[in-house]
Amino acid sequence: MGAEVIYEVRDASKSYGSVKALSGASLKLHAGEVIGLVGDNGAGKSTLVKVLSGAHQPSEGTILLDGEERTWGSPREALEAGIETLYQDSGLAPHLTVSQNLFLGREQMMPGILGKLGFLARKRMEVQGHDDLERVGIAVPASNRPVSALSGGQRQAVAIGRAVSWARKVIILDEPTNHLGARQAGEVLNVIRAAKAKGLGVIFISHTLPHVLEVTDRIVVLRLGRIVRDAPTSQFTPDSLIAAITGSADAEPGPTSAE
Amino acid sequence: MTDSTHTTLATPRPAADRAAAVRDFLTAQSTLLLGVLAVLAIIFTILEPKFLSVPTASNILTDWGSVVLIAVGQTFVIISGGIDLSVGAVIGLSGVVAAWTMANVLDLEQTVKGPDAWFGLFIGTLVSVGVGLLVGLINAFLINILKIVPFIATLSTMGAALGLSVVISEGAPIGSANDFALISAISPQSNPLSPALILVILVVTVLGLYLHKSKFGLYTYAIGSNAFAARAAGINVARHLTWVYALSGALAGLAGMYVYIRLGAGSPSSGTGRELDAIAAVVIGGVSLMGGVGRMLGVIIGALILFTVQSGLIMIGVEPDWKKVVVAVLIAAAVAAQVLQKKDGR
């Protein structure tokens, strides 16, 4: 791709006690690029996501945003730098409404003294939340409904809508199509395309390989905490991708293949 | 590009929205609770006509005043997913420390009158709220830093507060700033619309608005609903919970002063068991012990129901000793009702 690298991680490692969940992973993400991150259960995908999103500090390695070295003390710092993450299991606060979830952590306050006293501009956020979701291609029921009243697919749509409408640079989606029907999964893929069109860098984690092959520009394969393959999506077939994930293609976890 | 199939449903029309709002109101917990309250009042009046009287109402409101303050604090705590068992003991401790300060630091005599008594009560209120705040901060420390679950953390501070109040008072009530003209002017005991009660209503109203309309309230719900999601959204969960427990403690301190004014003395046992009353009011009011759910209005009415039942039963001749049993039954019944309601799909 011609676009500049917006987000990069070099030689990142992370251990949980004696478990080395990630060893020496390096990754480059360009603006307007969708990377598919795949690997078996326990391969280290979620760990890499947590390093990229500021939820965990890597034991070793460096992170660069727009070419500048950064360290994230907390997810908040990464969020403020424009990196949005949809965690595999964090989800939403089910008792809060759609718009409360959309704006959680970034509320709009009432004008004047009431706002200073901490009062929220609820109506304004409901209207704007609805518009934000429509803009990224998601139509959900009234934004003043509690999330617990939504179907699984709708909830996921809200979670993704939240991430996409807030992201300024990078959006990381950890298994966003899990538990979704075919139609809803199709909509998630559309949202990913919309994010790409906005010029965001997207990291998409999924076990549904047809989705990965359909929507990504590049695929990164993790196995036992190492990146064993990093190549344009066009170089993979469904079979070769499975082989790369399970390791049956090359007997040993080999080095990263050159582009 | 993405206008083909949408995840679902269009936005409901405004008219349908309004109809839904009316339906929501009619089925809302608080409307239901008001109905329960009315039915209870009717039943007790039929059984004992004297129930419907100003003194009874005054008694109920007086009790309500002391418990609704800690119930409001408890509402924040329980909605955030925790519990605060220390509030009853804090009422006793803060009342005792305030009385001790008035008697021994300000050197106020029991018979003090006029401006000196007002000054004493003002300082007493500051001390009382301060003691509550301190216990709240200790609770937050145990929960956030030592990672003790709220139930155990606040059970420990409850024990410590009870013990300390006995140590400080040597087991007997401490009296001070006892200008009885003054006390009875502001005491809810003698005057249903007393300054003390009006202050309580003011505090409760402001905090109700705060729970439902402010960012602080929203974060309280968010943490109780899904702490992980709250953290992922950038909310500083530990700091927020610190404020929540501090608020609960400070309100228990204020309740301690309310009880002091009622009794005219700081008594170490004056709050014993009040935490159960508060929890009862909260769950009767529809707040879920699992966190994330509940309305302040429900809790306020819940506390009224609690004391209506208690004084109604006493008036129809039930022994006062049964009070705690009644509270316990109400807690169990309210939680069971919540579980059933959930099964109904709401």
Ligand SMILES: Nc1ncnc2c1ncn2[C@@H]1O[C@H](COP(=O)(O)OP(=O)(O)O)[C@@H](O)[C@H]1O
């Ligand atoms: N919090 C944790 N504590 C201990 N081990 C963990 C933790 N999270 C992940 N692991 C381990 O790290 C490895 C990688 O896990 P993960 O990144 O979740 O993989 P994936 O998302 O690819 O399924 C696994 O062996 C897993 O058991």
Ligand SMILES: [Mg+2]
């Ligand atoms: Mg995972």
